[in-house]
Amino acid sequence: MFVFDPYDPIVDSNPFPLYKELRDHYPCYWSEAGKVWVLSRYADVVAAASDWQTYSSLKGNLLAELPSRTGATLGTTDPPRHDRLRALVQHAFTRRNLAGLDEYLREIARTAVRSFEGRKRFDFNREFSTAMTMKTLSLIIGLPPTDENHLRRQAMLCVQTDPMVKGKTEEHERAFKWINEFAVSVIEERRARPTDDLISQFSVAEIDGDRLDEREVIMTTTMLIVAGAESMGAFMSLMAMNLADHPEALAGCVQNPDLLPDAIEESLRFNTSAQRFKRTLTRDVRMKAGDAVCLAYGSANRDERQFPDPDRYDLNRKPRGHLGFGSGVHACLGSMMARQVLRVAFEEFHKVFPRYRRAEVDLPWMPSTNFRSPTRLELVLE
């Protein structure tokens, strides 16, 4: 009998054959193990993501959610509260001139690349994705210099799940508490010495006399660290993996870096780090009010009804409407920033390392009901 258990490690390592089975035979599937309905077809996922009145985020968007987060962050509120929060935070994102960041990002990437020049093999995930992501986030959000591996590890622990527990764990609580305390210290420091980073900006952002209150500033900072660190760190590794697995696409991007934006979009479709998010039904619709529903963005992106020959990684595809950054009112706030960081990171990496391949076929994966995240990606440089 077919079973889809979002806590099963097989879903972390290769969810795609299971998604196909879901789309073809059980497009609206009750997962007893996850206590959640799973929507896997593109049209159903987009419709649900667009209908926040029915598919609410108020009980959280992680399958194993922490009650202390719900109702307090962008991803765990509905309009109108969500729209107010989003407008205040977005204000800071748009005021910042992302175009002016390219040179800083390039320097961060060059330093990371230099650190493993002369080596034949290294862990791209730890030494490049983590370093690049955490240094970039520090610069943009306004974090002080810190132990990057430790901070990314804490962000991972916030979204990592346990197949034996199936729900939130004490480890989640501890990691969130740690990042919250870290956020409080950063906010104090920024208030004492404001700069032009995001925290300095959104803690004073004002629309019609309305501002974020103290708790909202703390929760928003925590959320940006977790959302940014895990989604982007993992995605950078997944994209390197896609290119390593498709040498002709890699050669194309090396010869013509203008193809990198196409590689980013196709990678977001083919293999996004943000695979599945939760909503809760506010009324009966085939499923019952109060039931949890999983929007499987990663499956919708491989739906043959939307993307012909979906298991082919194809830089010419230009996949309009992919759900790598989600859809609807909760679509990723950091998408523009992520695209910019990824483009600069791969441009610089490819200048020094134009050919690489995976050292291992089977990768170790973080156990997570929401994210796809390799914990190691050894690359052999050729």
Ligand code: HEM
């Ligand atoms: C390639 C990297 C990234 C991917 C694949 C990604 C993916 C996503 C997805 C799928 C969602 C929708 C969640 C839902 O439906 O409930 C989302 C939301 C969000 N992302 Fe990202 N993200 C990335 C990078 C970032 C970065 C760098 C930041 C900021 C530093 C960020 C901040 C956010 C925020 C704040 C939300 C919540 C938006 C809302 O609920 O209104 N993300 N992201």
